[in-house]
Amino acid sequence: xxxxxxxxxxxxxxxxxxxxxxxxxxxxxxxxxxxxxxxxxxxxxxxxxxxxxxxxxxxxxxxxxxxxxxxxxxxxxxxxxxxxxxxxxxxxxxxxxxxxxxxxxxxxxxxxxxxxxxxxxxxxxxxxxxxxxxxxxxxxxxxxxxxxxxxxxxxxxxxxxxxxxxxxxxxxxxxxxxxxxxxxxxxxxxxxxxxxxxxxxxxxxxxxxxxxxxxxxxxxxxxxxxxxxxxxxxxxxxxxxxxxxxxxxxxxxxxxxxxxxxxxxxxxxxxxxxxxxxxxxxxxxxxxxxxxxxxxxxxxxxxxxxxxxxxxxxxxxxxxxxxxxxxxxxxxxxxxxxxxxxxxxxxxxxxxxxxxxxxxxxxxxxxxxxxxxxxxxxxxxxxxxxxxxxxxxxxxxxxxxxxxxxxxxxxxxxxxxxxxxxxxxxxxxxxxxxxxxxxxxxxxxxxxxxxxxxxxxxxxxxxxxxxxxxxxxxxxxxxxxxxxxxx
Numbered sequence: 044x045x046x047x048x049x050x051x052x053x054x055x056x057x058x059x060x061x062x063x064x065x066x067x068x069x070x071x072x073x074x075x076x077x078x079x080x081x082x083x084x085x086x087x088x089x090x091x092x093x094x095x096x097x098x099x100x101x102x103x104x105x106x107x108x109x110x111x112x113x114x115x116x117x118x119x120x121x122x123x124x125x126x127x128x129x130x131x132x133x134x135x136x137x138x139x140x141x142x143x144x145x146x147x148x149x150x151x152x153x154x155x156x157x158x159x160x161x162x163x164x165x166x167x168x169x170x171x172x173x174x175x176x177x178x179x180x181x182x183x184x185x186x187x188x189x190x191x192x193x194x195x196x197x198x199x200x201x202x203x204x205x206x207x208x209x210x211x212x213x214x215x216x217x218x219x220x221x222x223x224x225x226x227x228x229x230x231x232x233x234x235x236x237x238x239x240x241x242x243x244x245x246x247x248x249x250x251x252x253x254x255x256x257x258x259x260x261x262x263x264x265x266x267x268x269x270x271x272x273x274x275x276x277x278x279x280x281x282x283x284x285x286x287x288x289x290x291x292x293x294x295x296x297x298x299x300x301x302x303x304x305x306x307x308x309x310x311x312x313x314x315x316x317x318x319x320x321x322x323x324x325x326x327x328x329x330x331x332x333x334x335x336x337x338x339x340x341x342x343x344x345x346x347x348x349x350x351x352x353x354x355x356x357x358x359x360x361x362x363x364x365x366x367x368x369x370x371x372x373x374x375x376x377x378x379x380x381x382x383x384x385x386x387x388x389x390x391x392x393x394x395x396x397x398x399x400x401x402x403x404x405x406x407x408x409x410x411x412x413x414x415x416x417x418x419x420x421x422x423x424x425x426x427x428x429x430x431x432x433x434x435x436x437x438x439x440x441x442x443x444x445x446x447x448x449x450x451x452x453x454x455x456x457x458x459x460x461x462x463x464x465x466x467x468x469x470x471x472x473x474x475x476x477x478x479x480x481x482x483x484x485x486x487x488x489x490x491x492x493x494x495x496x497x498x499x500x501x502x503x504x505x506x507x508x509x510x511x512x513x514x515x516x517x518x519x520x521x522x523x524x525x526x527x528x529x530x
Contacts, residue, residue, distance in 0.1 A: 044146060045530055051345040052080065052138035053146050055353045056131045060150035062339050063127065064193055065158045066524075067361060068167045069420070070339040072196060072212070073374040074357040075123075076130035077252050079239060079405040080138060081350040081413045087250050087405050088137070089239035092130025093377070094123035095231070095394045097224035102383055102391045113379045113391060116364045119223050121378035123397065124216075126233035127355055128200055128207050133234035138349065144201040154194035157187040161524050163498075167361055175366040175373070192370030204232065215369035228394065242311065244269045245437040247414055250405045254305040255380075258402045260426035261433075263293040263307075266314035268434065271321065277439060280483020281323060283452055286434065287472055287489065288327060290427045290454060292317040295329040295467035298382070302389035303396040326488035329467050338401065338420035344413070344506050344514055346530075352403040352416040359461070379461055400461065404429055406437070413508050419519070421501035423463035424453040428501035436507070443505045443517035450478035451500040455492065475500045497521050
């Protein structure tokens with residue numbers, strides 16, 4: 044798309060569209076989207092294309108059935124109306140240069156003509172093969188997969204949102220919804236341009252999405268970390284301990300403060316008080332001290348200096364494991380972010396957006412010029428991964444490849460990737476294979492685990508705009524199928 048004269052937004056939409064076809068285990072037309080766009084005018088534009096629950100959402104019914112949390116799989120009630128397609132349209136309408144049909148043509152071609160199953164998709168094929176005929180015959184990496192219904196849905200989208208949301212896909216969603224959605228729900232666009240969040244940290248402005256995104260956790264952790272005496276060497280266990288504590292003190296109350304429309308100004312202003320609770324020698328017990336994925340990320344920068352940081356997700360692998368029956372589009376389960384506590388500000392209910400883990404990020408210099416676009420998959424761990432990448436980039440002056448490829452840690456809950464903050468003082472610090480911090484973290488009181496180098500620690504990608512104007516980029520080697528490419 045860049046070679047054809049398209050903008051970074053055209054490139055981002057085209058790449059994301061191809062991924063929704065070829066990587067349904069990570070993202071899809073049945074998921075949500077967030078994006079930050081730098082167009083040279085200082086403050087980036089922020090796009091929230093996360094879907095809202097249907098008008099039939101009924102928390103009392105779920106509680107009566109015995110649920111105390113939103114169902115994870117096989118339940119349409121955890122499927123808000125997908126916002127991805129609305130997000131593409133909003134990005135293209137505002138920043139696109141090429142016709143939408145040209146932007147979506149590669150994705151349509153892959154869906155109609157077929158593509159080889161990737162190594163990352165193979166483990167999920169046995170699960171989804173019986174659920175959708177598109178995947179019924181694929182078994183191994185390289186097996187050809189065709190998705191004709193997805194091709195039809197993409198072609199319908201080239202004629203406008205009604206062709207998608209009120210066409211074949213929308214009709215199928217109403218049918219499988221069983222009263223969860225109304226036609227008015229599908230007729231309402233789920234893409235809004237909103238004011239981004241910003242903090243000044245380590246000599247740069249770091250930008251991300253406001254709630255319902257958990258992006259504030261990255262900004263708060265950066266603000267906490269800036270006042271800490273970080274070691275010069277990231278291999279020092281103290282480095283990991285201080286950043287782990289910054290992340291824990293930023294996120295321990297996330298379930299209480301993150302919901303659609305929440306103001307996090309006061310939370311961001313609490314950085315100094317939270318920083319004061321950090322002991323360089325020992326792990327804090329945050330509840331005593333304070334009284335009170337799967338996803339795909341991509342970024343693009345064009346010759347005019349526009350930068351796009353885009354993240355798009357099904358939430359959990361293939362999502363809800365429910366497929367819209369007419370097009371074969373798998374539906375996300377982002378509704379797992381809702382609360383079922385009566386009266387909670389994030390309680391599941393009609394036409395509400397759930398708390399979201401997706402955190403696109405963008406960095407500008409004090410003069411307002413673009414420095415970096417960066418993001419990662421990783422569920423609850425996204426802010427933690429980005430904290431480490433940005434500290435390595437902005438504080439330790441590592442190259443994008445070094446910052447992306449270095450070992451990481453993450454805070455882990457009970458295994459879903461979305462439960463880190465259910466019990467903040469029971470989280471385990473999982474250290475990636477090759478990480479040098481396990482012994483030092485254990486000595487400071489952290490429960491420590493280990494995992495192999497791989498996708499459990501995110502797939503982070505980054506484009507850095509050097510002072511010379513040269514672009515430097517890195518794709519995460521953990522992703523296996525990621526790539527950094529330039530003209």
